[in-house]
Amino acid sequence: MKRYSALGLLKGGFDGQKSWGLAWRAPKPKARYDVVIIGGGGHGLATAYYLAKHHGVRSIAVVEKGWIGGGNTGRNTTIIRSNYRLPQMQDLLEFSLRLWEGLSEELNYNLMFSQRGALFLGHSDSDMTRLAERGDSLACNGIDAELLTREQVRRLAPLLNMDEAARYPIFGGLIQRRGGTARHDAVAWGYARAADALGVDILQNCEVTGIDIEGGRAVGVQTSQGAIGADQVAICVAGNSGHVAAMAGLRLPIESHMLQAFVSEPVKPMIDTVIMSQSIHCYISQSDKGEIVLGGDPDLYPSYSQRGIPMRVEEVAGQAIGLVPALSRLRMLRCWSGVTDMSFDGAPIIGDTPVDGLSLNGGWCYGGFKATPGSGMLFAHALAKGEPHPIAAPFNLGRFASGALIDEAASGPLPQSR
Amino acid sequence: MFLITCPHCGPRSQAEFVYERAEEAVARPDDTTEATLTALYTRENPRDFAWELWRHAYGCRAWIRMRRHRVTHEIAQIASVGAEA
Numbered sequence: 001m002k003r004y005s006a007l008g009l010l011k012g013g014f015d016g017q018k019s020w021g022l023a024w025r026a027p028k029p030k031a032r033y034d035v036v037i038i039g040g041g042g043h044g045l046a047t048a049y050y051l052a053k054h055h056g057v058r059s060i061a062v063v064e065k066g067w068i069g070g071g072n073t074g075r076n077t078t079i080i081r082s083n084y085r086l087p088q089m090q091d092l093l094e095f096s097l098r099l100w101e102g103l104s105e106e107l108n109y110n111l112m113f114s115q116r117g118a119l120f121l122g123h124s125d126s127d128m129t130r131l132a133e134r135g136d137s138l139a140c141n142g143i144d145a146e147l148l149t150r151e152q153v154r155r156l157a158p159l160l161n162m163d164e165a166a167r168y169p170i171f172g173g174l175i176q177r178r179g180g181t182a183r184h185d186a187v188a189w190g191y192a193r194a195a196d197a198l199g200v201d202i203l204q205n206c207e208v209t210g211i212d213i214e215g216g217r218a219v220g221v222q223t224s225q226g227a228i229g230a231d232q233v234a235i236c237v238a239g240n241s242g243h244v245a246a247m248a249g250l251r252l253p254i255e256s257h258m259l260q261a262f263v264s265e266p267v268k269p270m271i272d273t274v275i276m277s278q279s280i281h282c283y284i285s286q287s288d289k290g291e292i293v294l295g296g297d298p299d300l301y302p303s304y305s306q307r308g309i310p311m312r313v314e315e316v317a318g319q320a321i322g323l324v325p326a327l328s329r330l331r332m333l334r335c336w337s338g339v340t341d342m343s344f345d346g347a348p349i350i351g352d353t354p355v356d357g358l359s360l361n362g363g364w365c366y367g368g369f370k371a372t373p374g375s376g377m378l379f380a381h382a383l384a385k386g387e388p389h390p391i392a393a394p395f396n397l398g399r400f401a402s403g404a405l406i407d408e409a410a411s412g413p414l415p416q417s418r
Numbered sequence: 419m420f421l422i423t424c425p426h427c428g429p430r431s432q433a434e435f436v437y438e439r440a441e442e443a444v445a446r447p448d449d450t451t452e453a454t455l456t457a458l459y460t461r462e463n464p465r466d467f468a469w470e471l472w473r474h475a476y477g478c479r480a481w482i483r484m485r486r487h488r489v490t491h492e493i494a495q496i497a498s499v500g501a502e503a
Contacts, residue, residue, distance in 0.1 A: 242463030251460035255440065256488070301437035301472075304465050304489045309419045311433050344459050400459035413458050416437055
């Protein structure tokens with residue numbers, strides 16, 4: 001792997017930056033691999049990278065039906081934080097956040113990870129009570145959380161509507177200063193380049209059409225580029241988890257829904273933190289390019305269409321303008337939609353399935369991007385060791401039958417109610 | 419967005435309706451534990467047609483059944499709850 005550096009860039013200036021070469025190969029599929037990972041998003045690529053790097057697995061393929069990072073990895077609003085309520089979720093996301101903190105250096109790829117702070121606003125006394133509860137829970141677990149007064153919030157994000165008669169009056173907030181954003185495409189590209197350098201075959205435009213099972217054990221996959229044998233098959237396909245698991249005869253606790261995101265035209269820096277809310281599902285940040293990035297509620301019915309409903313655009317714009325009135329002057333540039341794999345307690349599923357040799361990493365709902373490095377490392381651990389890492393252990397598929405659910409939102413088993 | 423032809427009110431905007439659950443997700447009182455678990459915590463979740471329960475929340479408020487395609491959103495069949503489609 002040719003390392004990227006400032007000196008390299010300077011040297012490249014003498015030959016018009018022509019000597020860089022491709023960041024990863026485009027190999028033909030081999031007949032068999034030790035591990036075949038279905039899904040070339042951030043989670044699949046990270047899993048391949050950590051399997052090769054930490055566990056010495058040298059024969060790995062990542063099979064992607066389109067192009068890497070073209071699914072939810074490139075469709076999210078890039079927010080990274082670990083300020084969850086339940087300790088299992090805190091441990092999982094904090095494990096991930098610590099990996100984010102050194103990831104650009106490790107991958108030798110600029111992920112533009114920016115710890116600009118992740119702020120939750122409180123709009124009522126009861127919001128502030130719940131934010132304080134969450135902050136206390138985080139502090140008990142050694143994760144940074146700071147309860148802010150109304151005045152502190154005003155200083156942090158002066159463009160917020162602080163009027164007492166505002167549509168969403170601001171009583172205060174809870175901030176995780178180590179939270180922030182990263183460039184989502186770079187995460188896929190950085191992991192792909194690093195994994196490729198360790199010998200991982202990344203097979204793009206290679207759609208899995210079937211999972212081969214012999215004697216109750218997964219032994220390979222059928223793809224649009226032919227059959228590929230494998231000792232282990234790992235599913236990392238987010239919204240298509242149910243579709244792919246059905247190829248092995250499994251029914252998952254997952255329903256696929258749509259989640260939309262939006263960006264405005266780029267403007268000069270105006271919001272230098274991530275703004276979220278305890279009461280409304282609207283989140284606002286500004287990309288390094290200057291676009292205001294917005295997200296809101298999911299579309300609340302099952303769909304694989306990758307097309308969102310227009311009424312959600314109106315709703316999110318209304319909420320965003322209610323929070324930051326200056327946004328009303330911006331033109332929207334794009335909106336798009338991703339397929340979220342909504343699990344029935346809102347927490348992910350990491351580990352083995354009832355089919356031997358077949359593992360699953362899915363059910364991340366609308367919160368998978370922030371978990372990418374941790375998810376990859378923990379899933380790689382499970383694949384290599386045959387048993388879950390202690391942090392991933394609670395996130396087993398069996399919890400739905402045993403009742404050990406991890407219901408962060410305490411909203412019950414219907415995915416459209418979270 | 420799509421039009422939903424409510425069996426009671428005729429064609430109305432999807433915005434008037436709320437998705438309640440997949441029909442396979444209905445747990446019945448006399449089900450075995452295993453069948454209840456299957457209904458509550460597993461789904462076929464197909465990239466294809468599936469029966470769903472919706473509610474005309476901002477209309478007649480009736481629950482309705484529909485067979486809807488999860489990729490194209492085409493609605494092939496629609497019926498009131500209790501009626502044969």
